[in-house]
Amino acid sequence: MGIVECVNIKKTYHQGKVEVKALRGVNLSIDEGEFVAVAGPSGSGKTTMLNIMGGLDAPDSGSVVVDEHNFDKMTRSELASLRLHRVGFVFQAYNLIPVLSALENVEFVMLLQGLPQAERRARAKSILDDVGLEGMYDRRPAELSGGQQQRVAVARAIVSNPAIVLADEPTANLDSKTGHGLLDIMEQMNEKKKVTFIFSTHDQMVMDHARRLILLRDGLVVDDRMKEV
């Protein structure tokens, strides 16, 4: 059984009287340690799919199982707990906490988990070093470039050794060179720490980095192929 199992996921948004079928029966199985891109044009349902896999949003029908937890049977509090311990997020808009330093942003998740201060410090520093931010521990998000902020976000997402990291268009706000750099970092983390990465994109360059490409169109999977590296 894969680390993520989605069966026949459907999701319809209602905007006044208009119905938007964002997902129309998506099946996905992702194994531990994969480095997967969910690609497709804007509006094809990538964000909706990632939100559902992370338990941020509930599908209208279909089942989601992450790390052997079936979302159907879980309360919102249990979902929060699963996210805290097993799921990392990287958002398009970075979404760091502006009043905290880079180090504190990374520590924050471990603070919620109740880890002791010394361990939090040590792990946060080591992970920031891994993403190439040594010496920038005390900078606030506003004092970091977009690429650096997104690296902090990646560090925050992987620091608690999650089963999966979900990244919704992580490079969309970055220039292509910086985006490349970020993907390299994600790839290194995937190889070094065996973290499963699932990221969405509509950028060809980003798709080329992925080892598996899932193509969405109008709420359906139209292609799903592995690439030989």
Add this chain to the structure above:
Amino acid sequence: MADKFETKLGRKLVLMSQDSGREIGSKAFRIVGMFTAEMEATEKQFAFVTLRAAQQMLKLENRISELSIIIPNRHEVERVAEDLRDALPPSTYEVHTWRELLPLVNAYLSLFDIFIFIWFLVVFIAMGFGIVNTTLMAVFERIREFGLLKALGMKPWWIVRGVLTESFLLLVMGTAVGNILSFLSVFALSGSGIDLSSFAAGAEFAGISRVIYPAIHPKDVVMANLVVFILGLLVSVYPAAKAARFTPVEALAHT
């Protein structure tokens, strides 16, 4: 009074009244002193004579009709009256409290209590809305932050707790400042009192004295603070629940 009777100190005045034999008793008195009271009504109401003279005039011999007792603490009135009723033979003495003898004042005071109650109600309702408003604003301003915290795995209950803690701190600061200000103002005014002379006509009608001396009762202070705290926390539950109910997606989409 003296002006009205065209008289003054040292001159004579004749008082008349029904005596104990239901006839008109009268006696001439020499004015030896005059008094000023807070209210003109009080001055008109009383003339003071010696007990002996009054007993002669009313042909009472050695008897007296009424004995008034002033008790230092007004909350003790009922108890002292009870004790006196027990101690004195009921066939000879009747014991009444001022509340029984002045039903109008009594009714007026009850009415006044109701007014005070309504006033408090209005103030506390206004305060409740103020707190809800402030807390809701503080919550809506940070919907994105709450969404992020939830996405990172913060439980809804923690968010409720966070918002409640915040309004608790707000209440602590608010009541601290409020208490200090009220103690200071009461302290400043308790020496000279609040002079209502400019409203004297109205005050006289209401039967209260012209200068009010504010005082602090510990019980009132504790009650007011307690009500503010409990009410404040209760009304904060709504914004807190609101913050916790937003799904992370809704919240993160919120700009």
